[in-house]
Amino acid sequence: MSRSTRPLLITVAGTDPVYRGYCLESVVAGYDVALIDSKPPTWQQHLVVDHEVADTRDSEAVVAAGLALAERHAIAGVVTWDEYSLAPTAALAARLGLPGNTVASMNAARNKAASRARFAEHDVPSAMSTCVDTLAHATAVAHRTGFPVVLKPASHAASIGVVRVNRPDELPAAWVFASAGAGGQGAEGYGVLVEEYLSGPEISVECATVGGITTPLAVTRKEVGFAPYFEETGHTVTADDPLLAEVGPVAVQAVRALGISDGVQHVEMRLTSTGPRIIEVNSRIGGDLIGKLVRLATGLDLPRIAADIACGNVPSLTPTKTRTAAVKILYAPATGTLTTRHLPVKAGVQPPWLRQVSWLHDAGDHVALPPIGDASTARVGFFIVTADSPARAHSRVADLTGRLTLTVVQPHTT
Template sequence: MSRSTSPLLIVVGGTDPVYRGYCVEQVAAAYPIALIDTKPPSWQEHLVVDHEVADTHDPAAVVAAGLALAERHAIAGVVTWDEYCLVPTGQLVARLGLPGNSVESMNAGRNKAASRRLFAEHHVPSATSTRVDTLEQATAAAQRTGFPVVLKPASHAASIGVIRVDTPEELPAAWEFAAVGAGDQGPEGHGVLVEEYLVGPEISVECVTVGGLTTAVAVTRKDVGFAPYFEETGHTVTAGDHLLPHVSPIAVQALRALGITDGVQHVEMRLTAAGPRIIEVNSRIGGDLIGTLVRLATGVDLPRIAADIACGNDPSLTPSAHRTAAIKILYPPADGTLTARHLSVDPGQQRPWLHQVAWLHDVGDRVALPPRGNANGRIGFLIVTPTAPLKPANGWPLSPRA
């Protein structure tokens, strides 16, 4: 591989073509990129200047791969939008002496028990939380907290192992579910958290932080289903959402508490009767194509912004659109074999509001509803961009109180 004429941006993991393909494409349009991933480039090969194969969840392996790329190219920056790659990426950034978040701040965000401690120390409104290792400890913590409670692994993502528990009788089965989920969680945190259940609509605040200064660029309103689990089944982003000025200060406060100084963040919270309260902070672009929704609704390009910040360049946060964009996730009616799939309409010039339709399973595939299927139980999704703002669904408020 010949040495590139321009400094490269290293992208660590996050190359799933369905949910992260747009990130790779938008960043590659602005910067020459190199990948560190678990396998060689395939669909994205034409976008990549160079690559290294490594275990992207292993900090030592990521650092070694990054140093190998640095021997062949000048490196401008390092970025990831994979939750499990945040700490390894932070270690590579530090080793290469590039701008970015500290390893300590990435660990603080990944370890939800550490996050809760820092939120409490900095008076950030969140949930009462206790880390436990056994059912007996979970029972005692739940009794102190008061039912309903939420059990969740300390360092997982995508709602894996997360369950609401309404009564003491439900706790043993819920513990088994959460403990199984915690068995393969990231190494940044251990055990299970027993947390206060926050009542109210769920949202996320999409943020951009440069040199410790945070700008909240969008609010994502969420559909959450399959109770007592927390499967996210849809998202809606509207430019100029009335919630933005009310929830932004809480998001900024949470990022400050964790010591996050740079990049794009996805800050999840619930709108309770007492005001917005933090669920968790993810130091990367939100999943489920939320970055696409933000771009369609506001014109703000979150992958490009993440790349600009990683390379030490000033990002553009100026909105260039003012509309609504939404994604709806499609699920089967029951567990079993998928026998048919269809929509009554297709994307095209006659339906400009239907931005994208994607199928994730073929006829003949075995499918299962959450929690058995989790994200793999999704059979497809569609993204719409109506010409008029969508009316908030499910009683979502347009004020900070539910």
């Protein structure tokens, strides 16, 4: 048994040190943590008090691992910030009699076809969507929907297999890309969706839900590139963003329609000519350091909020800061071998507004852009800045980006 007097929280998966390390570091400030992951802890060994190894996408395995931990500790709550572990985490919370969402609500959030059906039932503005299983079916649906359309796997994340199709002649190649991406997407959904393309700026609303009551906390304004693919290249969060008053109620509608009762949500939408329309609801903290941006801009600590809710404690939802935070994600300029990556900022003397510089690839690494590669092969690094206004933050991002050197040697072709 743990000798600590602090409550113990089980975290399921989400152990990437680059994108999720800050989540674990935030949570351990208030809770002891036991980890369930597909491999034993490494970099996080000093942050956890216990662990179990299990397939974090398998509900039975996660429940068994959680029961093993419960034999050794008094468990206060269960949380995940991993998209693919949402349903198993819900199953474990239910088995332990702890606060959490139902498995049905997590399946509805994970399966985009099921989400669209619930949105339609509850009059949540969204997109026309049809699940297809062949190119012929996709072609017929695309013509019925009207071009452009979007093809996407039903229950993946991180824009895997997502592609815009502008014309009928683009459908065969898009079908191959989306179908390949649909592999390994998780048990909650299957196949490929053909959806109406939503035109307009892309944003997300970061929310917290306690006992079925959802509070919109912040707006993330997104940059998306590499058309016809949907790679996210940057995010900006500003405290007191006036857009929150317009899009927050739509996010609340979407969360309610899915039956989500607890936790932190990352609600993606597009600002179309007919108003905000939902892309999807992720029932966990947004990726790409968005939770860190929210904390830098508003003072709201999303990982700690998620932990508090999971343990049945009242979270603090009152902002304590008013500024802007932005992350710029640095992509390779081409597919090939990375030979140079340099940002002229000296360690130890960087300006206080430059909050983080991280590299994901070193010189000599192979890098690949879509459709050959994905985010893991295309991204070279990122940096985070803060400022007293969005304009100043964007100016700082532009200045640093202009001084960045990224060089790739492309393979010879004959």
